[in-house]
Each structure stands twice: as C-alpha cells, then as structure tokens.
Amino acid sequence: MKALILNSGLGSRMGTLTAKHPKCMTEIAPGETIVSRQLALLSERGIREVVMTTGAFSDVLESYCRGLELPLHITFVKNSLYAETNYIYSIYCARDALMHEEILLMHGDLVFDSTVLDDVLAAENSCMTVSSALPLPDKDFKAVIENGLVQKVGVAFFDHALSAQPLYHLKQAEWGKWLSGIVAYCESGDPANRKCYAEHALNEIPDKQIAPLDFGERLCAEIDNADDLAAVSERLSALRERTVYLCFSTDMIHSGHIALIRRAKSYGRLLIGVLTDEAVVTYKRFPLMPFPERKAMFEAIAGVWKVVAQDTLSYRANLEAYRPDFVLHGDDWRTGVQQQIRAEVISVLNGYGGRLIETPYANDDAYRELEKRARAEMSMPDFRRARLKKAIAMKGLVTALEAHSGLTGLIAEKTAVSENSGLRQFDAMWVSSLCDSTAKGKPDIELVDMTSRFRTIDEIMDVTTKPVIFDGDTGGLTEHFVHTVRTLERMGVSMVVIEDKTGLKKNSLFGTEATQTQAEIPDFCAKIRAGKNAQKTDAFMICARIESLILERGMEDALNRAFAYTAAGADAIMIHSRKSDPAEILTFADRFRAADSVTPLVVVPTAFNAVTEEELKAHGINVVIYANQLTRSSFPAMQKAAELILTHHRAKECDAFCMPFQQIIRLIPEDI
Ligand code: SPV
Numbered sequence: 001m002k003a004l005i006l007n008s009g010l011g012s013r014m015g016t017l018t019a020k021h022p023k024c025m026t027e028i029a030p031g032e033t034i035v036s037r038q039l040a041l042l043s044e045r046g047i048r049e050v051v052m053t054t055g056a057f058s059d060v061l062e063s064y065c066r067g068l069e070l071p072l073h074i075t076f077v078k079n080s081l082y083a084e085t086n087y088i089y090s091i092y093c094a095r096d097a098l099m100h101e102e103i104l105l106m107h108g109d110l111v112f113d114s115t116v117l118d119d120v121l122a123a124e125n126s127c128m129t130v131s132s133a134l135p136l137p138d139k140d141f142k143a144v145i146e147n148g149l150v151q152k153v154g155v156a157f158f159d160h161a162l163s164a165q166p167l168y169h170l171k172q173a174e175w176g177k178w179l180s181g182i183v184a185y186c187e188s189g190d191p192a193n194r195k196c197y198a199e200h201a202l203n204e205i206p207d208k209q210i211a212p213l214d215f216g217e218r219l220c221a222e223i224d225n226a227d228d229l230a231a232v233s234e235r236l237s238a239l240r241e242r243t244v245y246l247c248f249s250t251d252m253i254h255s256g257h258i259a260l261i262r263r264a265k266s267y268g269r270l271l272i273g274v275l276t277d278e279a280v281v282t283y284k285r286f287p288l289m290p291f292p293e294r295k296a297m298f299e300a301i302a303g304v305w306k307v308v309a310q311d312t313l314s315y316r317a318n319l320e321a322y323r324p325d326f327v328l329h330g331d332d333w334r335t336g337v338q339q340q341i342r343a344e345v346i347s348v349l350n351g352y353g354g355r356l357i358e359t360p361y362a363n364d365d366a367y368r369e370l371e372k373r374a375r376a377e378m379s380m381p382d383f384r385r386a387r388l389k390k391a392i393a394m395k396g397l398v399t400a401l402e403a404h405s406g407l408t409g410l411i412a413e414k415t416a417v418s419e420n421s422g423l424r425q426f427d428a429m430w431v432s433s434l435c436d437s438t439a440k441g442k443p444d445i446e447l448v449d450m451t452s453r454f455r456t457i458d459e460i461m462d463v464t465t466k467p468v469i470f471d472g473d474t475g476g477l478t479e480h481f482v483h484t485v486r487t488l489e490r491m492g493v494s495m496v497v498i499e500d501k502t503g504l505k506k507n508s509l510f511g512t513e514a515t516q517t518q519a520e521i522p523d524f525c526a527k528i529r530a531g532k533n534a535q536k537t538d539a540f541m542i543c544a545r546i547e548s549l550i551l552e553r554g555m556e557d558a559l560n561r562a563f564a565y566t567a568a569g570a571d572a573i574m575i576h577s578r579k580s581d582p583a584e585i586l587t588f589a590d591r592f593r594a595a596d597s598v599t600p601l602v603v604v605p606t607a608f609n610a611v612t613e614e615e616l617k618a619h620g621i622n623v624v625i626y627a628n629q630l631t632r633s634s635f636p637a638m639q640k641a642a643e644l645i646l647t648h649h650r651a652k653e654c655d656a657f658c659m660p661f662q663q664i665i666r667l668i669p670e671d672i
C-alpha cells in the first residue's frame with residue numbers, strides 16, 4: 001500500500017505560521033509537526049512507500065522529511081502550478097507513481113488519533129472517514145451516505161450527510177476509477193477542472209464502493225487556522241495521557257520489539273510489564289538475563305514511561321492495577337498456548353473500556369537467529385551448570401524428569417502442558433542409574449561404568465538445554481569420586497547425588513530385601529568434603545542422599561546424617577523412602593527445616609506418588625525427581641508391540657498404539 005499525502009496547498013489561512021514553510025510543518029507539540037506525526041504513524045504501521053505532493057517551500061519540506069530519517073521511501077512530486085490549481089492537479093502530476101496501487105490518501109493538514117488510522121488501514125473495503133458524532137460543518141467536507149456507501153463528497157451537501165475528513169483507504173479498483181476521473185478532469189482543457197476538489201471526479205463515478213468509516217468523537221481534524229491548531233494541540237496532549245501496556249519476556253531486543261515499542265508509543269504513555277524470571281521459566285526458556293537486568297534494559301529505552309513486574313503469564317493483576325487504555329500484542333497469540341491469556345485480557349479490558357490492539361507478529365529471521373543463539377548459549381556448560389541453583393532460588397521447587405538417552409532428554413526438554421493461563425514444563429533432567437542401566441539391559445549395581453554413564457550424559461546434553469542432575473550411585477571410592485566431580489562439572493552437569501552406601505550397591509526400591517551396607521557417617525562426610533574440594537565452580541552442587549529410611553534405621557539416624565553431611569559441605573540433601581505413605585518424608589522435611597531453612601531438600605516420590613508437588617513444597621522440599629516413569633511406561637509398550645507381531649505374524653495389529661510412521665520421521669527436530 002502506498003500513502004499519498006497532499007502538501008501542495010499554500011495554507012494562507014494560517015497567517016505568519018506558514019511564512020517560512022508549508023502548513024504541514026507547523027508544530028503541534030514540542031518537536032512534532034503535522035507531517036512528522038503522519039509519517040511516524042505510517043512507518044510504525046509498516047507503510048514503506050509514500051508519495052508526497054509539494055508546492056510552495058518544496059525544498060524546505062523535502063529536506064525536512066529526509067531529516068526525519070524514518071524508514072520510508074518518499075517520492076516528492078512538485079505541483080509547479082500550486083498557486084492556481086487545487087490538489088486534483090497535484091494528484092494528476094503524481095499519477096505515474098500512483099497507478100495500479102492500493103492507496104491511503106490523506107491531506108497534509110490532517111491530524112488523527114492513531115487508532116483512527118489503525119481502523120482505516122484495517123478496513124477490508126475502500127473507506128472514507130466520517131463522524132456520526134460531530135455536527136455537520138458549514139464549509140467543510142460532508143459525505144452523502146446512501147445504502148451504507150459514500151455517494152458524494154463535498155461542502156455543499158447536507159441531506160443524508162455526515163461530517164467527513166479527507167482520509168481514505170482506497171483499494172486498487174476504486175482508486176483506479178477515481179484516478180482515471182482525475183486525469184480526465186485535468187486533461188479536459190478547462191482550467192476550472194484543475195481548480196476544483198478531486199472529489200468532483202469521485203462524485204461522478206457510478207456504483208462507487210466506498211464505505212463510511214465512523215471515527216465518532218475521536219480526533220481526526222484538519223488544521224486550517226490558528227484556532228484549529230490550538231484545539232488540536234490540546235486534544236493531542238490529552239491523548240498522550242492515555243496508557244498503553246506491553247508485556248515482555250525477552251532478554252534480547254530485536255527489530256520486531258523495537259517496531260512494537262515505537263508503535264505502542266503512538267497510543268500514549270508506554271507502560272511495560274516485564275515477566276519475572278519465574279514466569280518466564282514456566283512458559284519459555286530460562287532467561288539469559290535476570291529480571292532486574294531485563295527491567296533496567298527496558299527502562300533505558302527512550303520514551304518508555306514506566307516498567308513494572310508482571311508476576312504471572314496472566315495480565316489480570318497489572319491490568320486491574322494500572323487500567324491501561326490499550327494493550328498491544330502480536331497477533332500470534334490468537335492461536336496456541338496463549339489463547340486463554342488473550343481471552344482473559346479481552347475480558348478484563350472490556351470490564352473497564354480498554355482496547356486490545358494486535359499487530360502482525362514479526363517472527364523474522366533475525367529473531368529466529370537470536371533465539372538460536374540464546375539456546376546455544378543455554379546449552380553451554382557454564383550456563384547450564386548454574387541454572388539449577390538459580391532455578392531453585394527462583395521457584396522454590398523445581399521438578400526433574402528421568403532421561404537416559406537423547407530421545408528421553410528431548411521429552412524432558414520439550415514436554416509442556418497448559419494450565420490456568422500458563423504453561424508447565426520440567427525444569428531439569430535426572431540421569432538415573434536405574435534407567436541408564438535398564439536401557440543397557442544391565443542391573444542397577446554400578447555395573448555400567450562411569451565412562452559409559454558420561455556418554456549417556458553427553459548424548460542428552462547434545463540435544464537439550466535444561467540442567468542435568470546426575471545419579472552418582474555411591475560415588476565409588478573417594479579417590480575416584482573426585483575425578484567424577486571434575487568431569488561432571490566440566491561437562492556442565494549441575495548436581496551429582498551420591499548415596500550413603502558401601503559395598504555392592506543395589507537399587508533402593510528393593511529395600512531390605514537386598515543386603516545393603518550404609519556408609520559410616522565420617523567416611524561419607526570425608527567423601528563429600530573431597531568432592532567439594534575438587535570442584536572448580538560455585539555453581540556445581542553435591543547432594544548427599546540418605547538411605548536410613550529405606551534401610552529402616554529410623555528418623556533420628558536420618559536427621560543426624562543430614563546435619564553431619566551438610567556440615568561436611570553437602571549442597572543439598574536427598575531423603576529417600578519406599579513407603580507409599582509420604583508421612584516419614586514429610587516428618588523428616590519438617591524436622592530438618594526446623595533447624596536448617598536453606599539447604600535444598602530433594603525427594604524421589606516413586607513409591608509415595610500420591611503426594612503433590614504443592615504439598616511437598618509446603619514442607620520445604622525443593623527438588624522433586626520423577627526418576628523412572630519414562631522407562632516404566634515405554635517398556636510395557638515395547639513388550640506389547642513385540643508380542644502382537646509374534647501373535648499375528650504381521651505388524652498391522654500393533655499399529656493402533658504406535659506413533660504413525662509419518663510422525664516418527666518428524667519427531668526429532670532437525671534443529672534443536
Ligand atoms: C535411580 O533412579 O536410579 C535412583 C532412584 O537411584 S531410586 O531408583 O528410587 O533408587
């Protein structure tokens with residue numbers, strides 16, 4: 001679409017205000033002229049091509065417009081006969097640049113509310129702005145409306161007429177007819193036909209399809225004299241008091257964000273809601289920059305009025321607190337997981353008369369490149385390692401899902417469900433010794449050696465970005481454990497969990513069925529200390545896992561060990577149980593928290609699986625590990641598929657519960 005702005009007129013009714021420049025360069029606010037406002041509004045709405053007719057002071061106007069440095073390509077066309085013709089002839093002069101185009105036509109002295117321009121641009125059919133709320137002017141334009149369409153435009157029509165303004169959106173067909181009429185008028189040889197309004201040619205077109213667009217009481221007015229200027233300036237300053245709300249989760253500002261911010265400012269004072277780290281983590285990815293830095297980044301942007309925290313994905317609290325006149329958002333949220341949030345925004349805005357403005361979403365290449373870089377950064381060892389500690393501090397409770405391969409890692413990384421206007425996903429991955437061994441068809445007795453376990457971590461890390469918690473079994477000999485710590489830390493693992501057992505380790509879920517020896521407290525403390533001394537960064541965590549409840553040594557033993565291990569430097573305590581009743585876990589947590597309010601507590605609710613994350617959090621638990629559910633769900637499915645093939649001598653019967661083969665090839669994204 002091309003914008004056509006008519007600036008050839010003399011503007012003589014403005015008196016000395018137009019002594020040195022054309023009327024459109026009149027200031028309507030400090031640093032803002034009629035034309036600078038028009039051009040800024042156009043460029044903020046994605047218009048790139050402008051045709052501007054000029055007359056008196058054409059050089060002044062051209063250099064002024066170029067000096068605005070807006071991303072616009074402006075074709076200036078001078079009407080040299082500006083003193084003895086009207087804009088019908090200016091359009092005629094510019095006809096070559098206007099043929100076969102969809103046109104946004106406006107007079108150069110018109111000032112309008114940005115929402116009026118939005119409506120005109122969004123109109124599906126050709127339209128002209130009219131107002132049913134304003135009285136009919138004596139001398140200015142009126143539009144005769146019949147059958148819901150504009151029939152005539154001029155100053156002399158009063159019947160079936162509405163006050164009208166020269167702001168049109170003309171689809172190619174309607175504009176083509178009008179332009180042909182203008183050319184015919186100007187080439188008729190009668191000088192009077194170059195002096196009349198272009199609307200004379202419009203009025204002669206039969207079956208015009210131009211709809212009236214009612215701007216009601218909103219600002220859309222021409223400035224003809226000093227009184228108009230004062231009135232319009234006053235209305236504009238009132239418009240600037242309106243508030244427009246934008247919410248951001250991003251930690252990197254790209255051209256799409258800048259365009260959105262620029263456009264938002266055209267509606268009023270810009271209030272930015274920055275999603276808190278916790279809110280970002282729940283729906284997107286871990287923020288590269290923490291909330292205070294992201295907030296400061298937006299505060300530093302010119303023209304931003306205020307930056308506030310948005311604690312949840314839901315806008316409700318901030319909309320109710322600040323009651324912005326507008327909320328601006330990309331139209332991408334009409335579908336997908338944000339649909340519910342959008343519906344809530346609309347309902348809250350409707351409650352007090354606010355308005356949602358949606359802009360075409362700019363998911364451009366530059367943005368995709370930035371997102372890719374962010375993901376790459378997040379998967380780097382230093383960043384990934386530090387994320388677990390940060391996530392615990394940020395959320396209070398984090399969840400981890402078992403992963404024992406690239407595929408299960410991707411499931412832990414990408415699975416998300418929507419819930420209460422938000423999203424839920426896992427925060428971390430648990431590289432379980434049980435599942436890693438099971439995937440290799442081996443028993444969980446520290447038989448799969450560390451080199452192989454590291455290989456599993458590597459496979460997972462290769463395709464994911466979330467933090468990894470490593471099940472380190474007993475940690476092995478202290479002399480070996482220090483090396484394990486160094487390797488894990490270098491790889492970017494966030495936490496190793498070692499359990500206080502010695503001798504042949506068997507899986508804890510066997511309980512007392514398997515003979516297990518619990519380590520002596522001083523020996524295990526020495527292992528913890530050695531591990532802590534070996535690590536190089538602050539971010540890496542060593543978690544001491546207590547087996548007292550599994551081995552039925554009692555609560556006091558568990559608590560004594562917890563305090564001894566923490567004193568030895570353990571960064572976290574895992575308390576394990578194989579009872580289906582979570583009571584002993586909760587008692588342990590309560591008693592531990594009475595003495596230690598900071599050391600993170602970790603649980604693996606495989607047996608006590610009815611307890612919810614919320615209940616665990618209420619008892620001071622910080623990390624919940626879902627340790628084996630992917631293995632346990634996939635194993636029976638695979639076994640059933642194998643049996644069905646054997647039974648039926650073919651694969652057809654097992655297809656019903658298989659992923660369609662068309663999907664399996666798309667399961668793994670080419671680019672993670
Ligand atoms: C594992 O997943 O390997 C664990 C947790 O160590 S448990 O199986 O419950 O012992």
Ligand code: MG
Pocket residue numbers: 432433434444471473
């Ligand atoms: Mg294990």
